[in-house]
Amino acid sequence: MGLKSADYWSSRRYLYLFVGPAILSLVLIVILPTIFLWYVSFTSYDLGMGWEKRAFVGLRNFYFLISGQDREFWPSVVVSLKYMVISTIIEFILGFAIAILFNRKMIGKRLWMSCLLVPLTVTPAVVALMWKLMYNTEYGVINYILGFLGISVNWLSSSMALISVIIVDVWQWTPFVALILYAGLQALPQEPYEASMVDGASSLQVFRYITLPMMRPMITIAILLRSIDALKVFDTVYGLTQGGPGNATELLSLHIYRLGFQHTGWIGRSSAAAIVLLLLTTALSTYLLKALRRDYKAGEGI
Amino acid sequence: MRMLIAFLVALTVIFCLFPFIWMVMTSFKTRILAIDPSVWIFKPTFENYLAVFTRRNLAMYIKNSVVVVVFTTLLSMLLAVFAAYGFARFRFKRKEDLAFWVLSLRMLPAMSVVIPFFLLGRFLHLLDTHILLIIVYMSFNIPFAIWMMRGFIEEIPRELEEAAWVDGCTLFQGVVKVVFPLVMPGLAATAIFIVIQSWNEFALALFLTSFAARTVPTTITFFLSVMGVIWGEMASVGVITTLPVLLFALFVQKYLIRGLTFGAIKS
Numbered sequence: 001m002g003l004k005s006a007d008y009w010s011s012r013r014y015l016y017l018f019v020g021p022a023i024l025s026l027v028l029i030v031i032l033p034t035i036f037l038w039y040v041s042f043t044s045y046d047l048g049m050g051w052e053k054r055a056f057v058g059l060r061n062f063y064f065l066i067s068g069q070d071r072e073f074w075p076s077v078v079v080s081l082k083y084m085v086i087s088t089i090i091e092f093i094l095g096f097a098i099a100i101l102f103n104r105k106m107i108g109k110r111l112w113m114s115c116l117l118v119p120l121t122v123t124p125a126v127v128a129l130m131w132k133l134m135y136n137t138e139y140g141v142i143n144y145i146l147g148f149l150g151i152s153v154n155w156l157s158s159s160m161a162l163i164s165v166i167i168v169d170v171w172q173w174t175p176f177v178a179l180i181l182y183a184g185l186q187a188l189p190q191e192p193y194e195a196s197m198v199d200g201a202s203s204l205q206v207f208r209y210i211t212l213p214m215m216r217p218m219i220t221i222a223i224l225l226r227s228i229d230a231l232k233v234f235d236t237v238y239g240l241t242q243g244g245p246g247n248a249t250e251l252l253s254l255h256i257y258r259l260g261f262q263h264t265g266w267i268g269r270s271s272a273a274a275i276v277l278l279l280l281t282t283a284l285s286t287y288l289l290k291a292l293r294r295d296y297k298a299g300e301g302i
Numbered sequence: 303m304r305m306l307i308a309f310l311v312a313l314t315v316i317f318c319l320f321p322f323i324w325m326v327m328t329s330f331k332t333r334i335l336a337i338d339p340s341v342w343i344f345k346p347t348f349e350n351y352l353a354v355f356t357r358r359n360l361a362m363y364i365k366n367s368v369v370v371v372v373f374t375t376l377l378s379m380l381l382a383v384f385a386a387y388g389f390a391r392f393r394f395k396r397k398e399d400l401a402f403w404v405l406s407l408r409m410l411p412a413m414s415v416v417i418p419f420f421l422l423g424r425f426l427h428l429l430d431t432h433i434l435l436i437i438v439y440m441s442f443n444i445p446f447a448i449w450m451m452r453g454f455i456e457e458i459p460r461e462l463e464e465a466a467w468v469d470g471c472t473l474f475q476g477v478v479k480v481v482f483p484l485v486m487p488g489l490a491a492t493a494i495f496i497v498i499q500s501w502n503e504f505a506l507a508l509f510l511t512s513f514a515a516r517t518v519p520t521t522i523t524f525f526l527s528v529m530g531v532i533w534g535e536m537a538s539v540g541v542i543t544t545l546p547v548l549l550f551a552l553f554v555q556k557y558l559i560r561g562l563t564f565g566a567i568k569s
Contacts, residue, residue, distance in 0.1 A: 008473045015392045022385035022444055023400075029441045030407055033418035040421065051425065101310055115315045117558065118322050121551040125504040125519040126540040130325045133533050141324055144339035175318055176562060183559050183567055221563050232411035235504035239522055253413040253505075260417060261509060267417065274414040285409040289402055292566075 034278070041272040047265030054268075061272035072247050073273065076255035079162065080280075083237075083251055084230040087169040091226055092219075094170065095177025102178075103185045113182075116175035124172065128239025131168045132156075135240075156241060158248040165237050165249050169230060177222045184218030185211075217295040224288040231281055252277050322544070329537035336533040350534040351542075358524065360539065367501060367517040369432050374439040375496045381440075382447035383489065387477060389448065390455035391463075401452075407445040408564065412505040415441065420509055430512045438506050443496045446564055450495065453565035454488030455481060491557040494550050501547060518543050 008014060041061055045054040065073040102113060122130070134142050135155035143152050155164045192210045201209075212219075234253045237243070243250035243258060250258065256277065260270025328336050330346035354360045389401050419438050423429040462484075463476040471479065482489075507517045518539070525536040551558065559567050 008467070009392050010394075012394075014473060015388055015394055018384045018388035018392070022381040022448060023404075025381055025440065026404065026407060026444055029437055030410065030415075033415065033422070036418040036422070037414060040417065098314055101307070101314065104307075106307070106311070112311055112315055114552075114555070115318050117551055117555065118548070119318050120562070121498070121547045122322060122544045123502040123504070123519050123540075123547065125502075125522045126325075126543050127321075129522050129525060129536050130321050130540060133328060133537070134321060134324060139337040139339055141339040171317070171321065179559055180563060180567060218567060221566050225563065228409050232409075232413065234411075234413055235519075238505075238508075239526070242526070253411060256413045256417075257509075267421070271417050274411075274417055277411050278414040281409055281411050282406070285406055289406065293398070293402065296566075 037271055037274060037278075040268060041275050043268050045268045047260070047267055057268070061269045062275075064269055065272055065276065070259075070269070072250060072255055072258075075247060076250050076252045077276070079247075079250060080231060080252040080277075082162065083166060083169070083233070084227055087166045087173075087230050088223060088227045090166070090170050091174045091177045092223060094174045095222065096181055098174065098178035099181035099185055102182055113179075116179060119172045119174075120176045122172070124235040125239050127168060127172055128236045131164075131171075132240055135164055156245070158245040161241050161245060161248040165240055168236055168240065169233070172236070173226060173229075177226060180218050180222045181215065184215045188214055217292065220288065220292045220295050224285070224292060227288070228281055228285050231284065232277065252280070325537045325540050328533055329541045331534050331537075333532070333534055336537075350538040354535050354538050354542070358521070358535065358539075360518070360521070360542065363516055363518045363521055364542075366432065366511075366515050367519075370435050370439065370507075370515075370517060371497050371500045373432070373436045374443060374500045375493050377436065378440050378443040378447050378496055379489070379493055382444050382492075383451055385444075385448045386451035387455055387481070389452045391460070401449075404445045404448055405564065408442055408449075410442065412503075416506055416509045419506070423510055429510060430515050432515050434510055435507060435515060435517070438510065439500045439503065443499060446499070447492050447496060449564040449566075450492045450561060451485070451488060451565075453560070453568060454485045454492075457568075458484050488557070491554045491561060494554045495557075495561040498547050498550055501543075 042056060042058060043054040044057045044060075045051070064070055068074065098116075102109065106112075119127075134140050137143060137152070137154050137156075140155070142155070146152065154160060188211065192214075193206065196206050196210060232253055233251065234257070237249055237251055237254060238257070241249045243254040252273065256270050256273045258264075259266050259273055327342070329350055330348070331341070331344060332347050332349065335341050335344055389397065415438065419434065420429070423431075423434045428434040458481055462480050463471075466476045466480050467473075502519060503517075504519045504522075508520045508523065511517065511520065521539055522536070525532065525539075554561060
């Protein structure tokens with residue numbers, strides 16, 4: 001009994017057979033292109049020239065970006081970080097509030113919770129245009145409703161555009177955070193709460209010392225996914241503002257597009273900016289995944 | 303208190319649904335009505351839906367999307383299901399490190415992946431083909447599928463397979479006869495998630511296709527230049543794009559949290 005298991009599940013040959021093809025494919029379609037991206041970022045390649053005309057320029061593309069010769073580079077990094085931090089914080093707080101709101105007995109709960117699925121299934125590119133219609137200053141439905149209060153907002157003006165794209169992110173992803181945290185609340189064991197009742201702890205103390213620590217893995221996952229996806233977002237912002245007006249919503253991902261694909265065609269410089277984005281997301285995801293692994297060491301799950 | 307709860311629930315539901323409902327309403331409005339937000343009750347027209355199929359060639363883009371989605375899903379599932387089994391069952395050194403490396407690939411920004419693939423596509427004359435898009439889409443779907451299915455396989459007791467071996471099954475027979483039937487719902491859910499993610503993808507499709515292989519989400523760019531003229535048509539494209547995804551999402555509602563967290567949370 002089970003003796004043979006030692007053979008099969010520790011056999012190298014079978015392991016390579018099972019895991020090999022997928023890992024090999026990932027190396028081919030992810031690692032090699034990434035190495036190629038690094039290479040291009042050290043060249044002067046430009047969409048208008050032949051590949052053989054490229055020159056090796058060392059770190060000049062990176063110098064062009066960080067020295068301030070490219071006036072839009074640093075602002076785009078700041079806009080990206082602003083977008084990430086603000087949207088993640090709002091989504092987390094709102095999502096937690098909605099999770100707590102639904103964490104009780106109520107009539108028709110399943111139906112109400114199904115409504116939360118709608119925002120996260122709508123194609124992000126479509127979401128962008130949906131909101132573009134609603135944001136319109138003259139005939140958008142948002143200003144029409146605000147009109148009853150005597151307010152009219154110029155949503156896509158340079159002072160408001162960043163707030164407007166963050167609102168769209170919040171609309172699309174708050175339900176996602178809420179669903180994750182709701183799952184966490186539902187899975188909490190009862191005993192610690194009964195014990196704290198006996199000890200006469202206040203509800204705030206219970207939340208801080210019992211609920212939050214036990215929810216840690218869920219909280220980490222929600223923050224991990226939202227912050228990284230916000231850092232690399234492209235579709236909704238492109239559809240809503242294309243980085244404008246001016247460069248009010250030009251995130252780093254849109255700056256890459258502008259350098260490489262719009263007007264200029266500077267693929268070398270654009271690749272250098274893409275490397276910066278890659279390093280930012282890698283640093284953040286490495287840090288958060290480490291935290292996640294720590295959280296899960298204790299519990300089950302990952 | 304109960305009134306307050308009811309009010310807050312209503313507010314949440316309206317906040318989630320309203321933009322989508324507004325888009326559905328706009329898609330049934332005539333061109334004049336589409337720019338009049340004070341009209342909420344009207345006689346619906348189907349002219350926008352007709353127009354996007356006759357004038358904007360939507361059927362072709364839907365066909366492209368379907369081709370890309372089907373092949374991406376099949377290939378990703380085929381490669382990932384065996385790798386997932388390997389991660390779930392085998393004992394080997396640095397297994398978790400390798401698994402987390404795979405997971406970190408899901409975090410890659412599309413805008414970093416797009417440049418090398420754009421250049422490779424240019425050199426190999428693969429730009430604007432289904433094949434290029436399918437290959438790129440596998441890059442984020444394989445890591446997702448490996449993690450998702452690993453969780454499902456780990457839930458099947460190992461003893462079932464060991465018992466099958468005692469009865470004379472080989473490793474492969476055990477996988478096919480014992481594990482696969484039990485994880486079928488999980489495999490189906492994983493496949494549906496890949497369908498949704500590939501169907502919705504925008505950035506890569508925008509830069510790697512131009513006309514012949516263009517997918518549905520990228521058609522929103524038609525509506526970026528001619529501002530404020532054809533909102534009705536835009537909304538109907540939006541509805542057509544979203545409906546299949548909504549239906550699929552209802553199918554996998556039970557596994558939704560799991561899918562969105564790549565199998566980390568098993569609710």
